[in-house]
Amino acid sequence: MSGAVREVNEELAREFGLTSEEYNRVVSIMGRTPSFTELGVFSVMWSEHCSYKSSRKWLRTLPTTAPWVIHGPGENAGVVDIGQGLAAIFKMESHNHPSFIEPYQGAATGVGGILRDVFTMGARPVANLNALRFGDPATPRTREIVDGVVRGIGGYGNCVGVPTVGGEVNFHRAYDGNPLVNAMTVGVAHQDKIFLSAAAGVGNPVVYVGSKTGRDGIHGATMSSAEFDENALAKRPTVQVGDPFVEKLLIEACLELMATDAIVAIQDMGAAGLTSSSVEMAGKGGVGIDLDLDAVPQREPGMTAYEMMLSESQERMLMVLKPDRTDIARAIFEKWELDFAIIGTLTDTGHIVVRHKGQVEADIPLDPLAEQAPIYDRPRGELKAVEPLGPIHDPVGIEQALIRLIGCPDLASRAWIWNQYDSTVGGQTVRRPGGADAAIVKIEDTSIGLALTTDCTPRYCQATPRSGGAQAVAEAWRNITATGARPLAVTDNLNFGNPEKPEIMAQFVAAIEGMGEACRALDFPVVSGNVSLYNETRGPDGEAISILPTPAIGGLGVLEDVSRSVGLGMPEGGSLVLIGKTDGALGQSIWLREILGRETGDAPEVDLAAERRNGDFVREQILNGAIVACHDVSDGGILVAVSEMAMAGGTGCVLDVPDSGMRPEAFWFGEDQARYLAAVQGDGADLVAAAQGAGVPARVLGQIGGDSVTLPSGAAISIARLKVANAAFFPDLMDR
Amino acid sequence: MKAGIVVFPGTNRERDMAIALRSVTGTAPVMLWHGETSLPDLDLIVLPGGFSYGDYLRCGAMAAHSPIMREIRTFAARGGHILGVCNGFQILTETGLLPGALLRNAGLRFLSQDCWLRVEEAGTPFTRNWKKGDVFRTPLAHGDGNYVADVTTVDRLEGEGLIAFRYSDAKGVVDVADRLSNPNGSMNAIAGVLSENRRICGMMPHPEDLVDPLMGGVDGRPLFEGLVEALVQ
């Protein structure tokens, strides 16, 4: 998309991503043909990315409140009360399309963007996480993308000095042409020092800070809402480059300014840059805004109004200041060697007026721009029927299957990835990646710990979107619970295909219904999130391939006393207890896929009442000291979970379970939900009895000790062997 | 012990360092802004980790020219004690206060993991609470920690006992070619070096991130406790 001004008509509007009907609505709002810049503003504000036009109706069905929720969706990030007058501020956001085009910069700027959403509210970022989905690992392009994305996330996060403490990774060919890069940031602020984005005070100055504006990423917002096709690579010049050094300065400068009382409102310039930040700030505050683009710090000569309004140059923020405080603010930004410019004022006109070189380039009434934004109730089709599970046989045996599962792309050790992320900077990381089901970060100068996780099992969502959506929420809740923390709230990142296809819309709605149900049952409201649609690739043969539906959940929990958290590693002696009911659900299991090569059957059933009961029991037993190590049972089932605990702590386990009458592979590798493995001192009888009293199924699974995982058959699989099998995948793929 | 921590644009481990120092001294160290042209009365100056100036051009190159570095040279010339960790070590080599240079990690990737360090020189203010040959664990987090110096310099460091720490395995075995125990490929597995007067120490790993059992151990504490004992007379 060039910056050259062209004649405005319906054809241009369509190039900008508006439908004919949407264009007609623009003309009627304006009462005339819009200018080139005005059309640009409408097209980005009404893009899927900014307007949520296909998803809004359904997002509204999610529960968003709880006594501890301070700000739910609608602000830059969600805010929850974590005690002692403090708040956790967090959000997750996608950078899928940019990361396919330029993996390093796409992922890096994704991290930069989500950091800004959090510190713009007054929080110091204390942790980053990322949820990644890549294509078939056998293809060279997947390797390039993995390499670039991991380097990009590390390159940005390490430099800004925010520890990257967790995340998740899956591989599936459905992501071949469309990887998913979802980044999450968590920050901490004082509850009485939270900054919002609604502008106020006619006459107040509008101030631009950060980096200069270049021609980066113009029309990024519309691009990220467009399907991918063979021409995707031709759209390359819109790639933005991140500067984490400037971001670090921006964090420090903003936090320093926030300690004074100069700021009326503040918002990062994210997608659709100056347009969305100014329109949203003025719109939320019910005021008008005049912008003078001559004052905008510019990196390149000859930029047009259109280009400046749509530029997605990184590391920029927009603020409304108290007029008598601009000098204080200027001094702070100059100290940090950042640009600072007064580029406008708030007005009472209710319009956004954009001036450049003596011309009015845009004059748009804000109310209709927001209120008449399109919102669609897109038709929903039938969900694809699930392929029946089919007959089960075990061609390899339990021991062999375990070695294969523990080394497969979805279960192999992720150390190769997290070893490239600084997870300790800040000196507050209590449980690092791989150390517990959720990362634990202490809040400096307090005893409070935050438990953080991201979760989603796309293959379940593909098979049964409703229970897949519920399962993603339940697993996040369970992972937090397994550390002893109390789950508080979630942020989500809903990654789906083309919503104009009825079957995709059906998936989307079913997944949200499942999520909502789980959030309600678990008192785990959604406080922020992001939607990424049109995640499809059109191959050269014209066939559109949609990603697996991937509603990634970012969960946050709190520990009043962080020293009570538990990790995965089992201490020598004592017993391992299985909490929760085992029916041997093999549908959509990893065992089925890796051993029988099938992706069939229903996803495991999610019994939310059992989740709640079992989880509340486990948390109580962790906090009272009975459970000394804990791990939820998820991908790969019981035996994989036992092996993960054994590898984490270097202590094995002798498994001793009577024949249940169930097929052994179903017992050991089935993926029934709502289950935990709990390590206790002694023989486990006390915990089993306590569980019985609470109506929670529990049984002793074995005795902890030794350097092997020993099966009831007597077969001993050494931890050393497990580790070799587990460690190989990433280095073999990436460093060969 | 009066300690000061220098903050450059892009420094990001100053808080970690402050926590570690405060936990052994009981008082908060002072933060020193890179633009300052005079120093308060101090027993110890710490150049902490991070990405001063984004690590652009070469790690530590731009910070080495900050106004405060002139004062720090004077402080060093008067026999002051200086600890440089990670980016701080890089800055010390860029200013010439310590010999050698730090290149890209041999594997060309950023590394964030625990490593083992073997104490090579006991009895310095930085190592007095260890014995020669002691092994301790510490996190490292860097992209450019591959220590190099010309052969003459390395021979001199080795000969004069100016190698403070070497990367090793958990048992203290050093194997320069082994990427598991010498992760960044440093020459002679050198992880930390001393100035001739042994009052300046630069090291890549982060002992300041392992001073609290909650964070997984206290292996880094002896360094800070030793400094307090050495510098409070």
Add this chain to the structure above:
Amino acid sequence: MKLRVTVSLKDGVLDPQGKAIGHALHTLGFVEAGTVRVSKVIEIEVNSTDRAQAEQRGREMAEALLANLVIEDFSVEVVS
């Protein structure tokens, strides 16, 4: 024979490193320094006697590996 492949950021693409260097030069008193851009030069010894062919191979190397064509341009010279 030796190939020299120069890889630079495309015009208009932000060069954070160049920006920081320019700033540092100013601080050091090199006030005449204006825009700074940083490029990479990759010198490759090649076993070849045909200059034109070597240059062609250099271009192929740049496209396949040395340059990221999304944000970078390159040029190839045969220098000896």
Add this chain to the structure above:
Amino acid sequence: MKLRVTVSLKDGVLDPQGKAIGHALHTLGFVEAGTVRVSKVIEIEVNSTDRAQAEQRGREMAEALLANLVIEDFSVEVVS
């Protein structure tokens, strides 16, 4: 006027990046590739009309900041 300062690792200092690129080129089938060395080129627009003086200033910039003489060599050209 534009200065071009080329900064390369001294002979004898191992260049891990060059080594990795050489290895990758081989993997991609560029079997003719021998030793690979990577250098940095820093281009600086300068406000000057005197070539010799500009070059002199370029050398000063390199010595002061752009090169680390412990491990690197540099050369300076005035290119326009």
